[in-house]
């Protein structure tokens with residue numbers, strides 16, 4: 001049976017001339033060496049599905065699940081085919097026809113779309129991790145064998161000892177002496193629970209630059225559902241966020257220091273373009289969104305940084321790389337502006353680290369291969385600090401450094417800048 005749902009993509013897929021140049025940029029293909037892991041192989045599968053010479057079966061969709069959606073292939077592809085969009089469309093077509101596992105349906109349609117349930121689930125996970133319950137269960141075998149999904153999650157997650165950042169704690173947001181910018185803060189799930197110290201650093205940096213911060217009442221941005229092909233759930237989450245953030249349209253800017261969230265919010269206009277009730281609101285919101293370093297450099301107000309010692313390098317999260325958000329010069333400019341801190345460029349800085357949201361939990365062997373290449377490049381720089389702007393990248397890079405025994409400190413860019421401001425104030 002053919003897959004007519006993919007027919008609108010046929011002209012794009014037909015541009016693939018099978019040259020194989022995408023091999024040079026695909027982190028997964030470098031690990032597996034499998035044709036189906038390569039953009040060329042994924043175009044061939046899509047073409048066969050449209051022509052009906054291949055069934056949209058469980059085996060086919062499992063073969064497509066090892067795509068990071070990173071667009072490393074696109075950068076090497078002469079026609080510039082966005083393989084991530086083709087893979088997402090195939091995942092969506094499969095899901096529409098065969099449904100999705102109950103845990104994903106529950107996660108995308110009930111938990112991620114409701115910030116209260118999301119906070120409750122996050123608190124439970126934190127409690128288990130912090131009280132050693134997860135580790136004790138892993139040791140006792142209750143989480144399954146060493147390669148079981150829960151064991152992998154327990155190994156990869158950071159320690160998470162600080163209290164989470166919760167929206168009710170608005171009093172903790174510092175006030176600027178003089179208000180220059182009114183900023184709506186979009187709290188990322190990953191940072192709120194895994195790295196609340198980054199949230200604190202971001203708020204302090206913004207307050208020093210004259211930003212009055214309004215904590216928005218958002219839930220998940222919707223990217224996880226979109227990546228798994230549940231486009232209906234992603235659109236539903238986007239509509240909920242638009243309703244809950246309606247007041248933010250009065251502010252100067254909507255900001256998130258999570259590169260994946262900020263880039264996905266910028267895509268709301270495209271995501272809801274066919275929804276007559278929301279298309280205009282979505283487009284307006286997308287225009288108002290800025291990533292952290294993008295906003296800081298645009299305001300031109302980062303001055304008065306104190307000196308820090310040592311060396312730093314920077315990993316580009318995929319969604320801020322030149323293949324997506326194109327926010328690459330700004331973080332480097334900011335790091336280079338810290339007196340005393342030596343900037344060292346990272347080889348293959350924009351290659352995916354293998355985290356890709358929850359990819360590392362589901363395809364851990366491939367993710368480890370991708371991560372080992374990244375960490376080997378970090379080691380070549382000899383930098384003491386590895387900065388980035390994405391919680392999933394931070395989590396995976398820390399895990400990679402632990403695995404390799406590399407004594408590099410993984411920090412969010414906002415933490416580096418916060419330290420530099422504190423050095424000036426000391």
Ligand code: SF4
Nearest residue numbers: 016017019020022077
């Ligand atoms: S680089 Fe582009 S055109 Fe060439 S094989 Fe890969 S996907 Fe096809």
Ligand code: SF4
Nearest residue numbers: 026068070071072073
């Ligand atoms: S999006 Fe990334 S993982 Fe997927 S085929 Fe392209 S380079 Fe490979």
